[in-house]
Amino acid sequence: MNLVIVESPTKAKTISKFLGKKYKIESSYGHVRDLPKSKLGIDIEHNFEPHYIIPVRARKNVNALKKLAAKADKIILATDEDREGEAIAWHLTQALGLDPNKNNIERIVFHEITESALQHALLSPRNIDINRVNAQQARRILDRLVGYELSPFLWKKIIRGLSAGRVQSVALRLIVEREEEIKKFKADEYWTIDVDLEAKKGKFIASLNKINGESITKLGIKNKEEADKIGDSLKNSEFKINEIIKKEVRKNPLPPFITSTLQQEGSKKLYWSAKQTMMFAQRLYENGLITYMRTDSVNLSQGSLDAARVTIEKEFGKKYLIDEPRIFKTKSRLAQEAHEAIRPADPAKTPDEITVEDPKEKKLYELIWRRFISTQMPQAIFDATSVGVTAESKDKNYELRANGNILKFDGFLKAWPQKFEEHELPELKENETLKLDEIKPEQHFTEPPPRYNEASLIKTLESFDIGRPSTYAPTLSVIQTRNYVQKNEARRFEPTEIGTLVNKVLTEHFPQIVDIQFTAKMEEQLDNVAEGKEKWQRLIGDFYGPFADNLKKKYEEVPDKIAPPPETTDEVCDCTGKNSSPKSKCVHDDLCGKPMVIKTGRFGKFLACSGFPNCKNAKSLKKNVGIENEKGERIKCSKCGEGEIVRKRTKRARFFYGCTRYPDCDFASWTKPTGEKKEEGEEEPEVETKEENEETAE
DNA sequence: CAGTGAGCGAGCTTCCGCTTGACTT
Numbered sequence: 177m178n179l180v181i182v183e184s185p186t187k188a189k190t191i192s193k194f195l196g197k198k199y200k201i202e203s204s205y206g207h208v209r210d211l212p213k214s215k216l217g218i219d220i221e222h223n224f225e226p227h228y229i230i231p232v233r234a235r236k237n238v239n240a241l242k243k244l245a246a247k248a249d250k251i252i253l254a255t256d257e258d259r260e261g262e263a264i265a266w267h268l269t270q271a272l273g274l275d276p277n278k279n280n281i282e283r284i285v286f287h288e289i290t291e292s293a294l295q296h297a298l299l300s301p302r303n304i305d306i307n308r309v310n311a312q313q314a315r316r317i318l319d320r321l322v323g324y325e326l327s328p329f330l331w332k333k334i335i336r337g338l339s340a341g342r343v344q345s346v347a348l349r350l351i352v353e354r355e356e357e358i359k360k361f362k363a364d365e366y367w368t369i370d371v372d373l374e375a376k377k378g379k380f381i382a383s384l385n386k387i388n389g390e391s392i393t394k395l396g397i398k399n400k401e402e403a404d405k406i407g408d409s410l411k412n413s414e415f416k417i418n419e420i421i422k423k424e425v426r427k428n429p430l431p432p433f434i435t436s437t438l439q440q441e442g443s444k445k446l447y448w449s450a451k452q453t454m455m456f457a458q459r460l461y462e463n464g465l466i467t468y469m470r471t472d473s474v475n476l477s478q479g480s481l482d483a484a485r486v487t488i489e490k491e492f493g494k495k496y497l498i499d500e501p502r503i504f505k506t507k508s509r510l511a512q513e514a515h516e517a518i519r520p521a522d523p524a525k526t527p528d529e530i531t532v533e534d535p536k537e538k539k540l541y542e543l544i545w546r547r548f549i550s551t552q553m554p555q556a557i558f559d560a561t562s563v564g565v566t567a568e569s570k571d572k573n574y575e576l577r578a579n580g581n582i583l584k585f586d587g588f589l590k591a592w593p594q595k596f597e598e599h600e601l602p603e604l605k606e607n608e609t610l611k612l613d614e615i616k617p618e619q620h621f622t623e624p625p626p627r628y629n630e631a632s633l634i635k636t637l638e639s640f641d642i643g644r645p646s647t648y649a650p651t652l653s654v655i656q657t658r659n660y661v662q663k664n665e666a667r668r669f670e671p672t673e674i675g676t677l678v679n680k681v682l683t684e685h686f687p688q689i690v691d692i693q694f695t696a697k698m699e700e701q702l703d704n705v706a707e708g709k710e711k712w713q714r715l716i717g718d719f720y721g722p723f724a725d726n727l728k729k730k731y732e733e734v735p736d737k738i739a740p741p742p743e744t745t746d747e748v749c750d751c752t753g754k755n756s757s758p759k760s761k762c763v764h765d766d767l768c769g770k771p772m773v774i775k776t777g778r779f780g781k782f783l784a785c786s787g788f789p790n791c792k793n794a795k796s797l798k799k800n801v802g803i804e805n806e807k808g809e810r811i812k813c814s815k816c817g818e819g820e821i822v823r824k825r826t827k828r829a830r831f832f833y834g835c836t837r838y839p840d841c842d843f844a845s846w847t848k849p850t851g852e853k854k855e856e857g858e859e860e861p862e863v864e865t866k867e868e869n870e871e872t873a874e
Numbered sequence: 875c876a877g878t879g880a881g882c883g884a885g886c887t888t889c890c891g892c893t894t895g896a897c898t899t
Contacts, residue, residue, distance in 0.1 A: 183893065206893025213888090233894090260892055316890070323889020331887065335878085341889045458894085470892090646891055654889095659877090742879095777878030788879060822876095834876060844875050844899065 179248035181241065181268060183255050186462050187289065191254075194291040200248070202241060204255065208234045209267040211316065216324050218317055220720070223713045226317055230271055238271050245272045250280045252301070256515070257285035259706070263312035266304050276304050288477040288516060289467075311705040314712035318342070318698065321720060322689060325727060330678060333734050335777065338678060339658055342698075343643045343651055345682055345690045348660050350636060351628055352671045352679040361624035366395045367403040368620060371576060372613035373415060373565065378602025379613065382565045384410075386575035395622075403617040410574060413567035415610040421562045425581075426555040427596075429588035431474045431504040432517035432548050435645035436638045438469070441547070443631040446539060447667075450630050450649040456540045457518070464521055465530060466544055470645040471515035474504040476551070480516075483523040484552040491526065492590055496553050504551070508641060519548040550592035557585040561601055565610065627668035642695045673776055677738070685730045689723075742773040742786075749785040751793035763790045803833075803848075815843035 178199045182188050185203040192201045209228040211217035219225040230238050245251050251274060253265035265283055269276045282301035286293045319342055326340035369384040384406070385392055397403050433441070435454075442453030457469035481501040488496050504517075520541070527542035561580035566573060580601035583589075628636070634648045643651055655661050660675030671679070682690045691697075704710040749768040762768070770787040772795075785793040803811060803821055813819040819837035835843040 185894075204893080205895095207891075210892095211889090214886095256892085264892065312891095319890045321889085325888095327888035337878095337887050339888050343890065462894095644891060646893080650890090737880095775879060782878055784879065792879085794878070842876085842899090 177248050178250040178252060179241075179244050180252045180254050181265075183261065183264060184468070186464075187468070190289050190464070191294060194294050200244060202244060204241070204264055204268060205234065205237055207260075207264055207267065208238055208271045211320050216320065218320060224317055224716045224720070226313060228267070228270070241268070242272050245274060248280075250282060252282045252284055252298070253304070254284050254286070254297070257287070259308055259312045259315070259702075261285075262305055262308040263316075266306070266309040269304070287475070288479070290477065290479060305706075307708045308706045310712040311702040314705055314715050315698070315702055317712075317716055318719060321716070321723070325724075326682075326686065326689065329727065329731065330681065332731070333681060333736060333738055334677060335674070335737075337658075338674075339654070340678070340682060340686075340689075342689065342695060343637075343647065344654050345679075346640075346642055346692060346694070347633065347637060347651055348655050348671070348675055348679050349683060349690050349692075350633065351655075351661050351669045352676055354625060354628060355671050355676075358624045358627065363621040363623070364395055365399060366620050366622065367397040367399070368618050369397070369403060369406060369410070370616045370618065371410065371415075371567075372616065373578075374611040374613055375417075375602055375604050375608055377604070380563075380578050380601050380604075382563070382576035382578040384574060384576050388572055389575075400617075400619070403619075406574075407615045407617050409569045409572055410567055410615055411612070413569040413574060413612075415565055415567050415576075415612055417563060417604055417606055417608045417610065418566045419564040420604060420606055421564075423560055424584070425558040425560045427558070427587075427589075428555055429502070429550045429553060429592060430547065432476060432519055432551050433544060434472050434474060434517055435470050436472070436634050436648060438518055438544070439634055439648060440631040441543060442540065443629065445543060446536075450634060450652055453540065454649050456534070456537050459532075459534070459537055460541055460544075463532070465525070465532075465541055466521055467517070467519050468515045469518055471518060472506065472508060472645050473515055474506050474517045476501075476504070476517055476519065476548075480519055480523060480548075481552060484549060487523045487526075488549060488553060488591075491549075492553070496587070496590060498552060498554050502551055508638070517548075518544055520545045523548065546591050550588040550590075553588035553591055554585070556583065556587040556589045558582060558596075559584050563601065563604060627664070627666075627670060629666075629668045633669065640692050640696065641699060642692075673781065681734070681738075685734060686726070742775050742784075745772050745774060745783070747772040747783065749787065749791060749793050751785060751791050762792050768793065811849055813837070813841060813843050814849060816841040819843075821849055 180188075180191070180195070180199055180201045182191065182201065182203050183206060185205065188201040188203040192199075195201065209230055211226060212229045213231075217227045217229075219227065251272075253268060255261040255264045255268075266276065268274075269281065274281055281304075283304050284297040284301050286297040323339070323341040326345075327338060330338040330340055371382050371384065373380055373382055387406070397406065431437075438457065439450040439453050442448045443450070446453070448456075454469065457466065460466045461469050484501075485497060523545070525545075527538060527545050530538065530541055532538050532541070559580075559582045563578045563580070565576040565578065567576065568574075578601060579599065581597055581599050583596070583598055626632070630652055633652065637643050637648065637651070655675070656663070658675075659672055660678060661669045661671050664670050679690075688694065701710065701715050705712045705715055749770045749772055751762055751764075751768040752766065768785060768787055768791045770785055770791065772783050772793075773786045774781050775784045776782075783795040785791040787793075811821040813821060813835040816835060816837060819835040819841050821833050821843075822836050833845045833849055835841040
C-alpha cells in the first residue's frame with residue numbers, strides 16, 4: 177500500500193477516484209505542527225531554535241496517519257507546491273517520525289486535479305526542498321517574534337488584550353491614515369461648462385475643454401464669476417464642428433477569479449462580507465462544484481478551456497467562440513502557483529442545473545461560472561466617436577468635445593454584464609455650423625478619498641503583497657474583534673479611538689514594522705533563503721537584533737497606560753450596591769450618588785462611576801432603547817414581556833439580540849426577534865439588512 | 875451571548891498561514 181497525503185480532505189476524496197486500490201489517500205488538514213500558543217516557543221539564545229508542538233486539534237489525525245505510515249510501502253507527500261505546502265510536507269515527516277531521506281519517502285506536486293496530471297506527478301518524485309522549508313520557518317518565526325513581543329508591549333502601555341502583527345497592524349494603519357486624510361481634507365470648488373448644441377440632424381451636448389489652445393485643468397474654473405464670464409463670451413461665439421474621429425474600441429474580459437477578486441465581487445455584487453463569501457465558496461468546493469477557493473493564481477487547466485468552448489457554443493452560439501484560448505498572467509510576483517484560478521469544476525453545469533441547499537450558494541456559483549465563461553469569450557466592440565467643436569468669440573477661441581459610444585458587439589458582456597456608458601450622437605459633418613441652445617455651467621466640489629470597505633481594503637493589501645488568500649477574511653475580522661475599527665452604515669471602516677491610539681504608538685515607535693513595504697522586503701529575503709543563498713537564522717538575527725534593542729528602549733521611554741484621561745459629566749451614579757450586576761458587586765449598599773465619568777476601555781468609551789473601585793457601576797454610553805421592527809415599533813421581549821430587544825455585541829464582535837432587563841431576564845437570540853412568542857421547534861427567520869450602495873473598489 | 879477600569883501579583887491576553895468541523899441558547 178502506498179500512502180498519499182494531501183492538505184485538504186476534499187482533494188483527497190477527488191484523487192481517490194483516479195488512483196487504484198494500491199493507493200490510500202489521506203489529508204493533513206493543513207499544518208500538523210506549530211509553535212505553541214501559550215508561549216513564544218523560540219529559543220532566542222540558541223539561534224532562534226523553534227520549539228514545535230502538535231496542536232491538540234491535529235493530534236488525532238497525526239496518530240491515525242502514523243499508523244498508516246507504519247504499514248505503507250511508500251509515503252508520498254503531495255501537499256501544495258508553495259512555501260507552506262513544502263513546510264507541511266516536512267513537518268509531516270517530523271510528526272510521523274519519518275526520515276525524509278529514506279527511499280520510501282517521496283515528494284510530488286501537481287497543479288491540476290486530473291488523472292493525467294496525477295500520473296505524471298507520480299512518475300517524477302523529488303526530495304523535500306529544505307531551503308524552501310527554511311524560508312517558511314523564517315516567515316513563521318518572524319511573525320511570532322513580532323506578534324508575541326509587540327502585543328505585550330501594548331498591554332503594558334495601553335490596555336490588556338490588544339494585539340499587533342505584520343499584517344493586521346498595516347491593515348489598521350491604512351484605515352487610520354485614510355481617516356486622517358478625510359479629516360484634513362478641504363473641498364475645493366470648481367466649475368464645468370456644458371453646452372447644448374443643435375446640428376442639422378439633431379441635438380447633442382459638448383463640454384468645454386480648451387481656451388485659446390490651453391487645456392482647462394480640473395480646478396481651472398474656480399467660481400461662478402469665472403464660469404459666468406466664460407458663459408457670456410461663449411454666448412457670442414460661432415460654433416462649428418472641426419473634427420470627427422471615429423474608432424473602434426475593444427474591451428477585454430476580466431481575468432478569472434482568485435480569492436481576493438472573488439471576495440471583492442462578493443462584496444460589490446452580493447453585498448456579502450469576505451467571510452460570508454468564503455463560507456459559501458467552501459460549500460461549493462466540498463460539493464465538487466468549484467475548484468479550490470484559496471488561490472492567487474489565474475491559471476486555467478487545458479481541460480477547463482476545452483469545456484468552456486463547448487459550453488459557450490451551446491449556451492451562446494458560435495459567434496461567441498474565440499480562435500485561441502485566452503491565457504491570463506498572474507500579476508503578483510510573489511504568487512505561489514499551487515492551485516488554479518477559482519472556476520466551475522465542470523463548466524458544462526450551468527447555474528440553473530446545480531442543486532444546492534442554500535440559494536446563496538447558487539448565487540455565488542453563478543458569479544464564478546459567468547466570470548470563468550466570460551474569460552473565453554470575444555472582446556466587446558464599441559463604436560467610439562469623438563467630436564471636436566470650436567467656438568470663436570471676438571477675443572477668444574474655445575474648444576469643446578462630445579463623445580459618442582455605441583456597443584456594436586457585446587462579446588463577453590453576454591456572460592458578464594458590466595455597466596458602461598452608451599451615448600449616441602446625431603449624424604454630424606465636419607465644418608458644419610451649429611446653433612447654440614443653452615449654456616449650462618455647473619458647480620462641483622472635490623471630494624475626499626473614500627473610506628475603505630472590505631473590497632477596497634483587500635485590494636490594497638493584496639497590491640502590497642500583504643497577507644495571503646487564506647488570511648484576508650480573518651484579518652478583517654481581527655481588527656474588528658479588537659475593536660480597532662468599526663463598519664459604519666455604509667459598511668465602510670472607521671477607526672475607533674483605541675485603534676487610532678494603537679496605530680499612533682506603533683507608527684511612532686515601531687515604524688519599521690508597520691511600514692507598508694515591510695512584508696515586501698521580508699519576502700525578498702525569504703527568496704534568498706529559499707534559493708539557498710542565505711541562512712534563515714541570519715535573516716532572523718539581522719531583523720531581531722535591532723528590533724529587540726528598540727523594544728527595550730521603548731519599554732523605558734513610553735509611559736504606561738496612556739489611554740485618554742476620564743472626562744467629567746453631569747450624570748450622577750444611581751448605583752445602590754444591591755442592584756449591581758452579579759459579576760461586579762459594589763462595596764456600598766446605599767445610593768452611591770457620586771458623579772459619573774467617561775472612560776476609555778478596550779471596547780471604546782463607557783460611562784463609569786468616579787467612585788471606582790468601591791463602586792463598580794458602569795454603563796454603555798449608548799441609550800438603552802429597544803430596536804425597531806419593519807413597522808417602526810419597538811420589539812417587546814417575548815420571554816418576559818416587559819423589556820425591549822436591544823442589539824448587543826459579544827466579546828468576539830458578533831452581534832446578538834437580548835432583553836433590556838438583563839440580568840433579570842436572560843432572553844438572547846442570534847437572529848432578530850419578531851416579538852411574537854416562538855412556536856416550539858420553529859426557527860426564527862434570518863433578517864438580512866441590505867444597503868443600497870454601489871461599492872467601488874479603488 | 876450580556877465588554878470595559880486598579881492592584882494584592884493568581885493566570886491570562888497575543889502572531890500568520892495551512893485546513894475543517896465544533897459549538898450554538
